[in-house]
Each structure stands twice: as C-alpha cells, then as structure tokens.
Amino acid sequence: xxxxxxxxxxxxxxxxxxxxxxxxxxxxxxxxxxxxxxxxxxxxxxxxxxxxxxxxxxxxxxxxxxxxxxxxxxxxxxxxxxxxxxxxxxxxxxxxxxxxxxxxxxxxxxxxxxxxxxxxxxxxxxxxxxxxxxxxxxxxxxxxxxxxxxxxxxxxxxxxxxxxxxxxxxxxxxxxxxxxxxxxxxxxxxxxxxxxxxxxxxxxxxxxxxxxxxxxxxxxxxxxxxxxxxxxxxxxxxxxxxxxxxxxxxxxxxxxxxxxxxxxxxxxxxxxxxxxxxxxxxxxxxxxxxxxxxxxxxxxxxxxxxxxxxxxxxxxxxxxxxxxxxxxxxxxxxxxxxxxxxxxxxxxx
Amino acid sequence: xxxxxxxxxxxxxxxxxxxxxxxxxxxxxxxxxxxxxxxxxxxxxxxxxxxxxxxxxxxxxxxxxxxxxxxxxxxxxxxxxxxxxxxxxxxxxxxxxxxxxxxxxxxxxxxxxxxxxxxxxxxxxxxxxxxxxxxxxxxxxxxxxxxxxxxxxxxxxxxxxxxxxxxxxxxxxxxxxxxxxxxxxxxxxxxxxxxxxxxxxxxxxxxxxxxxxxxxxxxxxxxxxxxxxxxxxxxxxxxxxxxxxxxxxxxxxxxxxxxxxxxxxxxxxxxxxxxxxxxxxxxxxxxxxxxxxxxxxxxxxxxxxxxxxxxxxxxxxxxxxxxxxxxxxxxxxxxxxxxxxxxxxxxxxxxxxxxxxxxxxxxxxxxxxxxxxxxxxxxxxxxxxxxxxxxxxxxxxxxxxxxxxxxxxxxxxxxxxxxxxxxxxxxxxxxxxxxxxxxxxxxxxxxxxxxxxxxxxxxxxxxxxxxxxxxxxxxxxxxxxxxxxxx
Numbered sequence: 093x094x095x096x097x098x099x100x101x102x103x104x105x106x107x108x109x110x111x112x113x114x115x116x117x118x119x120x121x122x123x124x125x126x127x128x129x130x131x132x133x134x135x136x137x138x139x140x141x142x143x144x145x146x147x148x149x150x151x152x153x154x155x156x157x158x159x160x161x162x163x164x165x166x167x168x169x170x171x172x173x174x175x176x177x178x179x180x181x182x183x184x185x186x187x188x189x190x191x192x193x194x195x196x197x198x199x200x201x202x203x204x205x206x207x208x209x210x211x212x213x214x215x216x217x218x219x220x221x222x223x224x225x226x227x228x229x230x231x232x233x234x235x236x237x238x239x240x241x242x243x244x245x246x247x248x249x250x251x252x253x254x255x256x257x258x259x260x261x262x263x264x265x266x267x268x269x270x271x272x273x274x275x276x277x278x279x280x281x282x283x284x285x286x287x288x289x290x291x292x293x294x295x296x297x298x299x300x301x302x303x304x305x306x307x308x309x310x311x312x313x314x315x316x317x318x319x320x321x322x323x324x325x326x327x328x329x330x331x332x333x334x335x336x337x338x339x340x341x342x343x344x345x346x347x348x349x350x351x352x353x354x355x356x357x358x359x360x361x362x363x364x365x366x367x368x369x370x371x372x373x374x375x376x377x378x379x380x381x382x383x384x385x386x387x388x389x390x391x392x393x394x395x396x397x398x399x400x401x402x403x404x405x406x407x408x409x410x411x412x413x414x415x416x417x418x419x420x421x422x423x424x425x426x427x428x429x430x431x432x433x434x435x436x437x438x439x440x441x
Numbered sequence: 442x443x444x445x446x447x448x449x450x451x452x453x454x455x456x457x458x459x460x461x462x463x464x465x466x467x468x469x470x471x472x473x474x475x476x477x478x479x480x481x482x483x484x485x486x487x488x489x490x491x492x493x494x495x496x497x498x499x500x501x502x503x504x505x506x507x508x509x510x511x512x513x514x515x516x517x518x519x520x521x522x523x524x525x526x527x528x529x530x531x532x533x534x535x536x537x538x539x540x541x542x543x544x545x546x547x548x549x550x551x552x553x554x555x556x557x558x559x560x561x562x563x564x565x566x567x568x569x570x571x572x573x574x575x576x577x578x579x580x581x582x583x584x585x586x587x588x589x590x591x592x593x594x595x596x597x598x599x600x601x602x603x604x605x606x607x608x609x610x611x612x613x614x615x616x617x618x619x620x621x622x623x624x625x626x627x628x629x630x631x632x633x634x635x636x637x638x639x640x641x642x643x644x645x646x647x648x649x650x651x652x653x654x655x656x657x658x659x660x661x662x663x664x665x666x667x668x669x670x671x672x673x674x675x676x677x678x679x680x681x682x683x684x685x686x687x688x689x690x691x692x693x694x695x696x697x698x699x700x701x702x703x704x705x706x707x708x709x710x711x712x713x714x715x716x717x718x719x720x721x722x723x724x725x726x727x728x729x730x731x732x733x734x735x736x737x738x739x740x741x742x743x744x745x746x747x748x749x750x751x752x753x754x755x756x757x758x759x760x761x762x763x764x765x766x767x768x769x770x771x772x773x774x775x776x777x778x779x780x781x782x783x784x785x786x787x788x789x790x791x792x793x794x795x796x797x798x799x800x801x802x803x804x805x806x807x808x809x810x811x812x813x814x815x816x817x818x819x820x821x822x823x824x825x826x827x828x829x830x831x832x833x834x835x836x837x838x839x840x841x842x843x844x845x846x847x848x849x850x851x852x853x854x855x856x857x858x859x860x861x862x863x864x865x866x867x868x869x870x871x872x873x874x875x876x877x878x879x880x881x882x883x884x885x886x887x888x889x890x891x892x893x894x895x896x897x898x899x900x901x902x903x904x905x906x907x908x909x910x911x912x913x914x915x916x917x918x919x920x921x922x923x924x925x926x927x928x
Contacts, residue, residue: 154846158765158768158769159480159484159487159768159769159772160762160768160769160770160771160772160773160775161768161772164772165772165775165776168487168488168776169776172491187846188484188845188846189845189846189847190640190845191621191637191639191640191641191643191845192621192622192632192636192637192638192639192640192641193622193624193627193639195622195636195639195640196636196637196639196640196845196847199636199637200847225627225629227629227632227634227639228636229636271897274895279624280624280625280626280627281627300894300895301894302582302891302894302895303624303625303626303627303891304624304891305624305887308705308761308762308768308771309705309706311759311760311761312578312705312706312755312759312761313581313582315578315759315761316578316579316580316581317578318581318582318895328760330780331760331780331781331782331783331784332782332783334784335782335783335784337783403776406775406776406777406778407775407776439627
C-alpha cells in the first residue's frame with residue numbers, strides 16, 4: 093500500500109513535470125508569465141472595437157534586472173505615478189525576472205499576452221546587443237516600443253591618484269603596453285563593454301576587460317585596486333567621484349551630469365556617442381495600436397510628474413524622452429553599429 | 442553626544458518599535474515558508490518604505506532581513522526543509538533532533554545562536570565598519586577563487602559515508618552550476634535553446650527539490666501518521682544561561698560568519714557550512730555531527746546570522762551590496778535619497794547610527810517574538826502527515842515560483858525532488874554536497890577565469906598573492922585533516 097502511494101506520487105510528479113515542460117515554452121505563452129493574470133483571454137478580441145476600455149485590471153512591469161539596480165528603480169519610479177495618467181486608476185506592479193544576461197525577463201515580455209497588461213522595462217543591452225549572438229528568439233525590432241524614459245551615461249573612471257589624468261593618457265598607455273590596462277565591466281554584453289570596445293577599435297589599441305556580474309562587483313574590484321578602471325553606469329560611481337577617490341576620464345554617452353561635466357566625451361574625441369544605456373519601456377509584439385497609444389501618452393505625461401522627477405534626482409539620472417517610433421529607431425541604429433563592433437572583435441561572423 | 446541622544450530618541454519612538462515588531466513578524470513568516478527567501482521578503486516590503494521616513498524605512502527592511510534569515514531554520518529543524526538556503530547547514534542536525542523528540546531544544550539553540558551571531562556582527566558593524574570594509578576590498582579574483590575552494594573543501598567534512606560519494610555528488614553539483622551563460626566568456630552552456638536555462642539552475646529551486654520535495658516523497662513511502670514518530674517529547678527549553686558550553690563554538694562561528702558576510706558576493710549559506718565544518722574539525726564529539734549535535738546547530742546558526750550585520754558593512758560604508766538582500770536594501774536607500782558610501786557617515790551620522798543600533802534592537806525584538814512563537818512552532822511536528830505533506834508541497838511550488846515569478850523554477854524543483862528521492866536509494870544518503878557545489882561552483886569558476894585574465898594565463902597568481910595563498914593552504918590543510926581522520 094505504501095509503495096503504491098509513493099509510486100503514484102512520483103509518477104504524478106513526473107507527469108506534472110512533463111505537462112509544465114510542454115506548456116511553458118510556447119510563444120503564445122499564456123502560462124505563468126504574470127502573477128496577476130486572470131482568465132480573461134478575451135481581452136484581445138474586445139480591443140478590435142474603437143473605444144478601448146483599457147486598462148481594466150492591474151498592469152505588470154517585468155524588469156529583467158535585479159531589484160535595487162538602476163533599471164529596477166526607474167521601473168519602480170514609474171510604477172508609483174503612472175496610474176495617475178491612465179484611466180481607471182489601476183495598480184501597477186513591478187516584477188523582477190532576472191538571469192541570463194537579461195534574456196529570461198525579456199523573453200517573458202516577448203511571450204506574454206499582447207493585451208497591454210504585461211510590459212517590460214529594459215535598458216539598451218537586451219535589444220541592441222544580446223540578440224546579435226543569435227541565441228534569442230527576439231531581436232531589436234521584435235517588440236512594440238512604448239517610450240524611452242532616461243539615458244544613463246556609461247563612463248570610464250580611474251583612481252584619483254593613478255598615473256592617468258585624461259583619457260588620452262590611457263590611450264597612450266594602452267598603445268605602449270597592449271593588453272596591460274585592465275578595466276572592469278558588469279557583463280560581457282553590457283553597453284559599457286561595447287562602447288569601450290568601439291573606442292579601442294577606432295584607436296587601434298587593446299585593453300583587457302575583466303567581466304563581472306553587475307556594476308557593484310565592478311565597483312568592488314575597482315575600489316580594491318584589482319582593475320585599473322571602472323566602466324559602467326555613472327550613477328554607480330557618483331559617490332566616489334564626489335568624495336574625490338575616483339575621477340571620471342571618459343563619458344561614453346551623451347548625457348552630462350554635474351559630477352562629470354568636465355569629462356571628455358566620445359564626441360570630443362571625434363567619435364559617435366555610443367555609451368548611452370538608454371532605458372525605456374516595451375510591450376509584447378502585436379500589442380494593439382489603441383493600447384500602445386494609451387500607454388505612450390501616459391508615459392509622456394508621467395515624464396513631467398513631480399514625484400517622478402524627484403525620484404530621478406535621487407537616483408541621479410535625467411529625464412530623456414523619445415516616443416515609440418523614435419525609440420525603435422534608436423534601438424535599431426545602435427543594433428547595427430554594435431554589429432560592426434562585435435564583428436571587429438571577432439565575436440560574431 | 443547630541444548624536445546619541447537623537448539616535449535614541451529615534452529608536453525608542455512608537456513608530457520605530459512598530460516598524461521593528463512588524464518587520465520581524467513579516468520576516469519570520471517569509472523566512473520559514475520554504476521557497477520564500479529573505480530577498481523576497483525585503484523586496485516585498487520595499488514599496489512600503491517609500492512613504493516612510495528614511496530611517497524607519499531602512500529599519501523595516503533590516504528587521505525583515507534578520508528575522509527571515511533566522512526563521513529559515515524553523516522549518517529546517519521541524520520538517521527537514523530549509524526555509525532559506527542559509528539554513529541548509531542546520532537541517533541535518535536540526536531534523537535529527539526533532540526525530541529524537543528534542544525539537545524544542547533545537548529551536549531554542551537555533552534562536553539563541555542566531556541572536557548571538559546577529560548581535561556579534563551588529564557590534565562589529567557599529568564599531569569597526571570602515572576598517573572591515575577596507576579589509577574586505579582586498580579580496581580580488583584570486584582570493585575569491587581560494588575562498589570558493591575552501592568552501593568546496595567542506596564537502597570532505599560533510600560526507601560521512603565516504604569521500605568518494607561526496608566528490609561524485611559535488612562534481613555533479615559543479616556540473617549543473619555550469620548551465621547557463623557563462624558571465625566571463627559569454628558562451629551559452631547546456632541551454633538547449635531554452636531561454637530559461639540561460640540563467641542557469643537556481644540553487645534555491647534545487648534546494649527546495651532536493652531537500653523539501655524529496656522529503657515529502659520519503660514521508661509518503663514510510664507511510665507514518667506524522668513526521669516524527671511517537672518518541673517521548675522533551676519540552677524542556679534551553680535558556681540563555683544554558684548556552685554557556687556553546688559559547689566558544691558560537692564565537693568562532695560568528696567570526697567566520699562576519700568575515701564571510703563582509704566580503705561582497707558571498708552569503709549566509711556559505712558561512713553556515715564553513716562554520717559547521719570548522720566546528721566539526723575542532724569538536725570533542727565530531728561523530729555526533731549530522732546526527733543531532735546541538736553544538737553543530739549552534740555553529741551553523743550563529744554563523745548564518747552573523748552574516749546579516751556584516752553584510753551591511755560594505756553596503757553602508759562603500760555602497761556595495763554584501764549579498765542579494767543588501768542589494769535590494771541599497772535600492773531602498775537610493776530611492777529615499779540617501780547615498781550609501783563614503784559620504785553617508787559624514788552627511789547623515791544620525792541616520793547611520795540609528796540604523797546600526799536599530800539593527801541590534803531588531804535582533805532583540807526578534808528574539809522576544811520568536812520565544813513566543815517557538816512554543817507554538819514546536820507543536821508543528823505533531824500535525825498529521827495528511828495535512829503536512831500537501832501543505833508543504835504547496836508551499837514548495839509557490840515558493841519556487843516566487844523565486845523569479847516564473848514557472849520554470851517549479852519544474853526544476855520537481856526534477857530535483859525526484860532526484861533527491863532516487864539518489865539515496867542508489868546509496869547517496871547525504872545530498873548536501875550537491876548544494877554546496879551548486880552555490881560555490883560559479884564563484885570558483887568565474888574567479889578562476891578572471892584571475893587568469895589578469896595574469897595572462899599564469900597560474901602563479903594564486904600563490905604569489907599572500908591572501909589567496911593563505912586561504913588555499915587552509916583549504917589544503919582542511920582536506921588533509923579530513924582524510925587523515927578517516928584513516
């Protein structure tokens with residue numbers, strides 16, 4: 093009797109496992125992608141009429157980044173205020189789905205129901221860098237872009253008492269000592285890695301990248317003197333620049349904040365500004381236009397919200413807005429440029 | 442002096458006490474339920490802190506953190522299912538004690554040792570934060586590698602039934618840890634085109650499967666009415682005074698826990714296992730370890746909670762998270778407009794001291810709440826299996842889902858559950874080496890790669906740096922000692 097019940101349990105578990113295995117990976121993914129999902133799959137059918145009653149229930153923002161990071165904070169900042177700009181006063185929840193260079197969370201948005209109740213908050217890498225490796229289902233223009241909401245400049249910083257005072261010093265050093273200068277970066281496919289690789293490509297120099305898991309690990313390594321330079325979001329190193337321990341030598345992006353107003357920019361060096369980790373919101377492919385318009389307008393209006401702007405100031409970022417079409421254009425442009433850099437590095441064919 | 446007065450005024454206000462009591466309660470519930478981790482609890486509370494004053498918001502997160510790390514042991518002890526990975530080391534002895542009818546004692550030791558560890562690291566936080574932070578920074582890739590190797594050497598100490606079996610399981614765990622995108626090279630390993638696998642196998646889902654779900658299968662097989670057979674139940678508690686014989690063990694373990702916690706990127710689970718190993722090596726009764734040794738329990742418990750205070754050291758002094766939970770807390774700080782880092786101490790000393798002393802208070806509040814709860818908790822073992830098994834299975838499924846809001850983790854947990862049920866039948870009774878290797882594998886491998894990048898491929902880097910050399914020697918010594926004792 094006991095053997096049979098155990099056997100039954102194990103068999104049931106295996107069946108359950110296979111059942112889940114079968115259902116979970118489909119593109120039309122209606123399972124488990126959002127905790128708030130009710131069984132209203134008829135909502136997409138209803139939106140064919142002109143007046144759309146959206147949103148009718150809570151909206152979920154999927155963040156493919158860890159809680160507490162800068163993208164997550166941007167998503168939370170919007171989650172706080174967005175419902176004021178949408179009809180029906182619904183709740184907005186932030187859900188973190190991490191892993192695999194942001195692929196897991198981005199894939200979840202890709203496979204979600206295109207009914208406007210699941211949207212994603214992403215930075216540049218998942219759409220303009222990661223798909224170049226050819227292992228993802230989605231690519232740079234697979235999603236319906238909603239809007240860009242900020243841009244976090246990626247910078248290169250060295251210790252305040254190091255021998256390098258300008259980025260030119262670094263480049264000269266790298267020319268004379270190929271592969272000796274080490275810089276930490278939070279991920280192989282991070283914007284800062286691509287941006288610096290682009291610079292190396294243009295200048296014809298070689299520096300060593302030491303790849304960590306996220307900007308805070310890079311910061312730790314940098315502070316401990318294990319790498320020569322920190323590359324990553326300006327926001328993460330702000331404290332150390334202000335306290336005088338670090339100096340930012342290069343601003344790889346186009347956004348300038350007070351604490352690195354003097355830093356050389358890529359444009360100063362004569363190159364394109366490639367180091368902008370633009371952050372924005374996306375929706376699953378084929379989300380109906382009416383819903384997209386409602387979302388786009390809501391985000392545009394939310395950009396003026398006082399609470400939001402205060403949170404932005406706390407995080408240390410600036411509001412930068414691009415609408416649907418412009419945002420997609422930006423993503424595709426950077427995608428093409430990144431393709432060149434990766435080809436140069438021999439990462440892709 | 443005025444700082445101290447303001448701090449005390451902050452802390453002994455009604456709002457502060459309310460926050461501490463609430464946070465501890467929430468943390469205790471979240472920590473106990475298998476699958477709901479400490480980081481989940483803290484992330485859940487994060488939105489509540491937005492409306493609060495900065496110091497109270499942080500205190501809320503801190504108290505959730507402490508109590509959820511502690512309470513993972515409650516379920517580890519009572520139903521052989523760690524509530525958080527940190528409690529995996531307490532499971533072996535804790536549950537054995539429950540089976541002997543000594544659940545109450547196990548729970549008491551767990552609480553007392555946790556408080557000891559927590560307060561120990563809290564005092565370190567208060568007195569030595571900047572210095573410890575500076576020391577922690579000296580750990581570079583070779584040192585992390587060495588630390589990981591030291592952690593893996595624990596496998597030698599944990600496999601009672603032979604080093605070979607432990608190594609096989611450890612190797613298996615290590616292999617599984619390679620699944621996913623390798624961060625350093627960007628290569629996709631064993632992902633089979635499945636986007637969910639790019640993230641690798643999460644150690645929490647593996648843990649839920651290997652230890653919780655498999656235990657439920659075991660219980661079904663045994664077919665008993667309840668988890669614990671009708672042994673004479675010893676309800677005599679262990680108060681603080683009776684803890685005296687365990688103090689040396691707890692001290693050593695708290696030191697280990699505090700060191701591990703202060704090093705960014707490690708965690709409570711590693712600390713607990715290391716302390717367990719160290720305590721066993723220096724114990725007068727090592728043969729009891731794994732079979733219900735109160736001393737072993739005190740070692741694992743104090744180490745794991747000692748991580749909570751010291752993980753806040755790099756967070757507050759450097760703005761770098763010590764582990765996953767402090768990463769979330771860091772976000773909480775930032776949204777409040779605070780910037781942890783070198784300037785926090787100068788700009789907002791009152792806030793900083795409020796948090797540090799508040800941490801100590803949180804431990805005390807937790808102790809008081811837990812004392813009350815323990816009396817009720819120890820009765821859990823009496824619940825009939827008819828209820829226990831479905832409830833625990835349900836919690837496991839929910840918990841696994843909650844890890845990443847993704848059903849995939851549930852599938853992983855189920856697979857590991859079946860594995861955890863079958864492996865003992867093949868002769869592998871102790872599955873802990875799989876978990877250790879799964880957690881430590883990435884640390885060892887990634888830092889090995891990084892070290893070689895830095896040294897241009899030269900292996901000397903591990904031996905020319907004094908710190909990594911020392912740690913590697915300790916690891917070698919630990920392994921040799923383990924082998925010698927077997928003879």
